[in-house]
Amino acid sequence: MEIHVKVNDKPVTWNVSPGEKLLDVLRRDGYLSVKFGCGEGDCGACTVLVDGRAMRACLLLAGQVEGRAITTVEALGTPDAPHPLQTAFVECGAVQCGYCTPGMLLAAYALLRENPKPSEEDVREALDGNLCRCTGYKKIIEAVLLAAERMGRS
Amino acid sequence: MSPKRDFKVVGHSVPKVDGMALARGGALFCADLLPDGCLYARVLRSPHAHARIKSIDASEAEKMPGVHAVIHHGNLPRVMRTTAGQGAPEPSPYDFTTFDVKVRFVGDRVAAVAAESPELAEAAIAAIRVEYEQLEALFDPRRAKQPGVPVIHDEPDCKVVIPIPYEPGRNLASHVDMQVGDMEQAWGEADVVVDREYVTQYAQHTPIEPHVCLAEPLADGRLRITTSTQVTFHVRRIVAQALEWPVSRLHVVKPRIGGGFGAKQEVLIEDVAAFLALRSGRPVFFELDRSEEFLSRTRHPMIIRLKTGMKSDGSLTGVDMDVLSNTGAYGTHGLTVSCNCGSKVLPLYRWPRIKFQAESVYTNLPVGGAYRGYGATQAYFAMEVQMDEMACTIGMDPLDFRLKNHIRKGETSPVFKALGEGSEGVEQSIGSTGLAQCIKKGARAIGWKRKRGKPGKGPIKRGLGMCTLMQGSSIPEVDMGAASIKMNEDGSFNLLVGATDLGTGSDTVLGQVAAEVLGVGMDKIVVRSSDTDVTPFDVGAYASSTTYLSGEAVRKAALDVARQIKKVAADMLGVSHRDCELEGGAVVAGAGKSVSLAEIAMRSLYEKDQHQIAAHASHITHKSPPPFSAHFAEVEVDCETGLVKVRKYVAAVDCGTAINPRLAEGQTEGGVLNGISYALCEEYLFDEKGRMRNDSFRDYKIFSTRDLPELVTILVPTYEPTGPYGAKSVSEICINGPMPAISNAIFDAVGVRLRTAPFTPERVLAALDAKGAE
């Protein structure tokens, strides 16, 4: 069946079979920042934004996002002008292996859009479903708070 | 080397060289690199814990359109080997072949297919008919050596390739022992003898990227394997062994790795992808799903009996540690992990008499392997809980007890020589230790004197616990790392290292070492690591070796390049090379005389006496200098529910010079949280048939942001004379602390000792009940 969506502001048409997961379709279409970690909705590596809300691409069927706007990390900043979250992640040491990073960034991005001045508690809450085995999360939380502070200033 | 401290690049928290590319979601991981026409592999896994395969009928699967290869024991060569990604000859038994006629745990491999799509591969797997003869299974490691129990490796061709004890007929995968001094005397002299048993559980690394690889037949008849591995060069050697090929026909590449923690020090899936690629003539992609990842490799569960003696003034009289390690269905890393229980733990204190014995036994359960901490994690649980108990018995502050007894700079331990990697170890004395400082600084940060022994009123009690730790830095006289550096026109350098960055940041750390020597910024160092066609050899990322071992190889290569640069510069400036210094991207020779590296490179490449300024160096070590650490946990125990919460955790670490302090902190924080999660909730649950019941993140919980306590990392700098710029290791040590520190804190809070992990609410409640009943 045909699906019409916007990915990173670009209209695209996908030909998908009914059971296909959004995660697989996005990856097949070259949005490789969306990662497979469990395929069961438990790790957050596949987080994307659907109409601005952080969702698990492995739990959504492609058919469920007809007409929606999807955002992946590819759309967050440019090589010359990375998003403040990306800069903060790198500076704070929030990226170790980087496999959880795209999902973390999008979960954080969705948080900051709703709540530009989050407390540490808010950040913990927003990232709770995103697993990271490398960092111990501390530097990730620091990075989100730093980015929020910088974005608030500019 | 003199302990020069005014470093320009080393000791600074420069951002990771791959950090921004990763934060931009770059296509850098194995699964991002699939070529057109790629096939997907799936493996058929055993539903039985122990069975003989009577027959396999794959004819239906083979006939399915879109299925391009089916492999199983009937159509592949039988080549006994180990999956352990260790140096050759490996100290792990050769008890494994790609597909065997027997299956030895639920999830063991039976057959594999490659097909046009994952769904088709799944369907093909389902179409393979297997007839099993079920055998009695063995699940209890304590029973493994008893007569009459099932023999798990009864194949005649399993063997060891170095002279070490191996008795598969008794399910004994390894045995090691040592003794120094008379133990009767140890107990005779003691005023207090404590004799306890500690039990640790099955746990998994859970890298967020599972094991994944891609095998591609190349036009010239070679095979390229892109794989998420910690041991790129061992993959080449071991897959060549499986294929019965020369290594020259294999090209193994490591892309970015989504975490490994030891799970990927195993050559576990590459053989399957390689065989399928060769059979089909097509690229084959093989990625484990999450439930398969749980069945890949685990932390060896152990039963440790520990007997210790001391006099009433707290001086030690002797230690006897007896380790029973469950290696599961295969013996990979069995011996060396259990050796580490002794070699990384017993030297921490000045025991006048030492007895150590460790056996690993086969069972029909998932397979143990390398896991960050590597045996030291399990044994430190035993040792540090017992040290706490000993101190409490004589009314001594556990902190003072450690300060009194820990090994000092310049001292040695007989354990270093007695226990190696399946052979004798290497004698060494301690060249640097900041342990006393770690203890003092950590105690201050947690409020030790102020808060300890004050559980408070009400059902929620508070407690403080601590422990001390050491690890090693590389395997002395075994591990080798190498590096090459060449200079480019613009005064930049290619740094080629065999070392494997698995997310730890070693590309950055090694780049910093090169930049420091060459007097340039990180922007002038282009790092390429772990590509068997391109980079020199390295054993890979394990045994806490990369910074200490490979870092010194980089430093040596850079010094050689610096010497060559100075020679050209001296000629250009008309001075002696002895007066030349590299700094700020130039060679400076006293007042006003300088020439840029770019000018030097242009001259050497194009103008005069043309040559490539380049060097390579190898390094082996004769020591494995331990990093030291003191950990402190503050917990809350809810006496009504049994729930243990860590409020605050302090890790003070002496890793020598931290080449990149932020990365060293990150290693510590990640290790600590993994350790806390292991101590409190991570545990495999099995049904009576040996099947893992909780093989998903929903049922096997690992800590997430909400569970995170306040983490404090304190780096305590020392200078290790044998390491690059004074560095030792940092990656493994910190996972060892939480289990004992939390157990000790629980004791401080509620007066019960937890010696079986993890400390789930049920276990805590049971312990409280048992105490109440006393």
Ligand code: FES
């Ligand atoms: S892959 Fe979607 S939540 Fe794990």
Ligand code: FES
């Ligand atoms: S950085 Fe590796 S999983 Fe988060």
